[in-house]
Amino acid sequence: MDINMAAKPKQTFCKCWTLVAALALPLFSAPILADEFLCDATQASTNELPLLDKTCPVGQGLWGKSQPRGQESTFWIQCGVFSQPLPVAKAKKLYQHISTDVWAKPEDKAYRCLIGPYQDFSQAKQDLARVKTEPGYKEAFIREVVKGAPLKKAAVKPQPKPKPSSKTKPQATTVIPAPVMAQPEPIASEVVADAPQPNQSDVAIRLTASVSGVEYKVPYSMFSNDQFYMEHNLPWNRLDYEGAYKTCYRLGMRLASSEEWQALLDSDVMKQDNWPMHLPYWGAEKTGLFTSGKVNQLKGTSLLNVVCVK
Structure with missing residues (x-):
């Protein structure tokens, strides 16, 4: 199994990529499609795992011999929940067992480690079995996003209103310049x-x-x-x-x-x-x-x- 299933910075194309032992993760700023729901994903540097948006659906857990509830579901392997995103050094060990990518998804006070997404349940099961052979991942399991299921919206905590003060100066407004638009498509x-x-x-x-x-x-x-x-x-x-x-x-x-x-x-x-x-x-x-x-x-x-x- 290649450890190069994720994108990597490259200098030239050669077959040696399939033999390289080290893993350089990509700079992600790409949408991930799960149940036709567009999940944003970003990556600050090649030393960090790509982060899924908080609103990205990861579904419900399938434990034991449970079968998928939907016929057109999307699947994730949950590889853990940590106080910080899984270090890239540890993520490298997972890539030798999987056919897709490793992600971190921020929760309230933690980061969920996820592998996927998968459209094929049998492929997810095969990868899960291999992931569990890696020390520290015996409790990994599959999550199912059922197509058509309602999506949970991320909770937004209301911000307390500041107390009025005669000494309070009005806050300056920062104007962000509009991005430069690409030229129109030539015919x-x-x-x-x-x-x-x-x-x-x-x-x-x-x-x-x-x-x-x-x-x-x-x-x-x-x-x-x-x-x-x-x-x-x-x-x-x-x-x-x-x-x-x-x-x-x-x-x-x-x-x-x-x-x-x-x-x-x-x-x-x-x-x-x-x-x-x-x-x-x-x-x-x-x-x-x-x-x-x-x-x-x-x-x-x-x-x-x-x-x-x-």
């Missing part, structure tokens, strides 16, 4: 005419498809500081919106519209040719294109897969 004819030719030693085309006259390509930057994650035993880039936009522009292409994305899904090419499907893809105008067919408006800082069209 295909302009991109083809003006885009610089990419250096073939920098960008490789991993996958291609042609559906209803539209050409689709999945690029991979071989020599850059872009983040990547492992799927189908290969590394795949995870870029923010600006990085995805520029990558497609360099190829004389653009990001897909929701209609073009749906046409690609309907063709079943992605499943047949083992396209990366663990993360959503960037679409035009900062949309997240999900393999479930769902299209969401996202922040440009999320790190997602990239597919370019022409």
